[in-house]
Amino acid sequence: MRLAALLLTASAGAAQAASLTWSFSSDIQTLDPHSSRISFTNAVLGNVYEPLVRMNERLEIEPALAQSWERPTPTTWRFRLRPGVAFHGGETLGADDVVFSFDRVNSPGGNRGALAAVKAMRATDPLTVEIETERPFPILLNALLQFPIVDRGWALANGAEGASNLTAQKENHASRNANGTGPFRIVSRESDGPTVMAANPAWWDTPRHNLDRVTYLPIRNPATRTASLLSGSTDATVELPLQDVDRVRADPRLQVTQGPELRTI
Template sequence: MKRAILALAGGLALLAPAAQARTLRYASVGDIRTMDPHGLYETFTQSTLANIYESLLRMTEMLELEPSLAVSWEQARPDMWRFRLRPGVRFQDGTPLAADDVVFSIQRAMADGSDMKVATATIRAVTSPDPMTVEIETKGPNPILPREIVFLGIMSRSWAEAHNATQPVDIRKGQDNFASRNANGTGPFRLVLREPDSRTVLASNPGWWDTPRHNLTEVVFRPIGNSATRVAALLSGELDLMEPVPVQDIPRIAAAPGLRVLQGPEIRTVFLGMDQAREQLTDSPLRGRNPLKDLRVRRAMLLAVDAEAIHQRIMRRESRVAGLIIGPGIEGYDAALDLRPRTDVEAAKRLMAEAGYADGFEIGLDCPNDRLVNDAAICTAVVPMLARIGIKVVPNIRPRAQWSQKVLSRDTSFYLQSWSTPTYDAFNPLVSIAAAPRNGHGAFNSGGYENARIEELIPRIQRETDAAGRRAMIGEVLRIHRDEIGHIPLHQQFLAWGVRANVATPLMPDNVIKLWLTRID
């Protein structure tokens, strides 16, 4: 995977400056949910906003940290990181970047209404000893803080104050403010037009501090949820790039004149989640009990859901069957733990009977239809699989915006979800999904899974500086979560982008479209 990324990165670096700049037209299955960089910790929204709002550091095509708004960083002491800011950087409204903006932005990301608390959970305080230095104090040692803040966009304090947007608003509750609809960053592109659920237009930022490697003057993004419509738009020439390519259409696009398909593994794991907190399910006629709190029921569901069949038939082998909530490429991943039991319907039936549910029960399944590769088809496939052990699943398939509002507000009993790891470190998914939802942890643990030993290990992992000891604790959390069926992993999906032959862009395993490295020639 890294060889492919390196090869493409080298190809981009060798390209000569273009004589004529271009407009890039691209589409994805869903829309950007908010323009507020602290409004939603979701890969597509954050990766799009990273072209407008920059963080202190960024990831290279080789998956390494490099300077962005900070020119250098150091761990000044075990519980404090120091960042030196880049001089001469200006926001797109002309305001110069100062340490006060960084302090404001990090504090804003820590505030109520922010969805970036996963990235700021270990931060105790942030200060600026001088106008070009920022010091972040953590709750004990945190060796991976620089990776955790890669998507923490820096805002202008004066701009936020002028537009009454000093506090982020909770998108899970359908709230918005000026920053939800407008933008003012330091990045390579600036927002020109925002029409939610229709189109978003960006223009190149002529005052960007970095030397552009792109040749784009304009970027037009359109959300196109219908896969057939999205494919047709690429084939007809309406689009220059679209993702994801439906697995059944990969050969067709790859064979079309002037088009190609970029493919590679994604670090995103797709899984099923279950309400293990409530005494009674909200999306079930069953009263007085929550069968999902019983490990035997959860194990029965794991044994009945045939992930291999989903891999073969739904994903057409464009995925990797998973036994854990993280996969290869993530620090802390252990192949020896990545074990999934074979599908065994009879054993699952016995477990259901032992748990007192021989006749099964009914439950709703919340699914997006414009978020993941074949997401609706995956949920549809789960229905007959669980019916074999008496569980009547009623799929509630919705557009991503409606699905996420329901699931992220924890108004769900059973749901399809996924997690991509922007830090490439296991602590990120563990603190987001395996940790109990409180004190800034477990923000995406929509089923309320909780284990006392995991709660003990999570803070120890975040401050452990010994690599071997840290991996051992990560392995213990992964094993506990796997054995208790905290979630039901399905697979890591593969990436497939359809692009015109004259488009050069790096395909990253985190599915981030880096417009500042994209060219049309």
């Protein structure tokens, strides 16, 4: 049964703010996009790493790192990458990075998940990737929403050719460092402490925000999260406790946003 879980978010409404500090109840599990199985972590890393396709506000799939695609046979898909996309480290995205990311997500500890139906990925030229599925798989585009692309050269140079293994508690360089193509880059990361991101000035797309810096704080105690918001120590929090909604709504500096989550229970 599909249920709409209510998400309550409270935030300060300053439109000109160039920085944002926000809180939630848990820490980011890892910075490795190929080992996380936690929705919250994946959502945060979605600002740092990007897939070939993405979902827009109307829940429609649209081009991201791939600017176009075709399906020449029932089991073959061909993706043309967007030229000139740069990773945060300055390297240019290529088809080899996509193929490497597929190999990496299939390594021990990797979250292959939705890509289980993919038989192979091949780079047919520097900007073209061909994906072969085990059988006709019409929902491949949906599966690719959960396939972030990493920089092959960066991963190899730092001993992170395989995904970190959270089950075996084996980390690598990508567990605490990041190099994606997304609208934000990681500035610093502290376990159970602040994670700081800065806007990526070289992002290939047009930003739809006015932020140059974002700080995430894990605050496990609900009352402490609310107190931090009301005191101005944080600008926003997610999953505001129901008992605090009226008190937060009464503060003219803050606004409460409520909406359904995309979740199947």
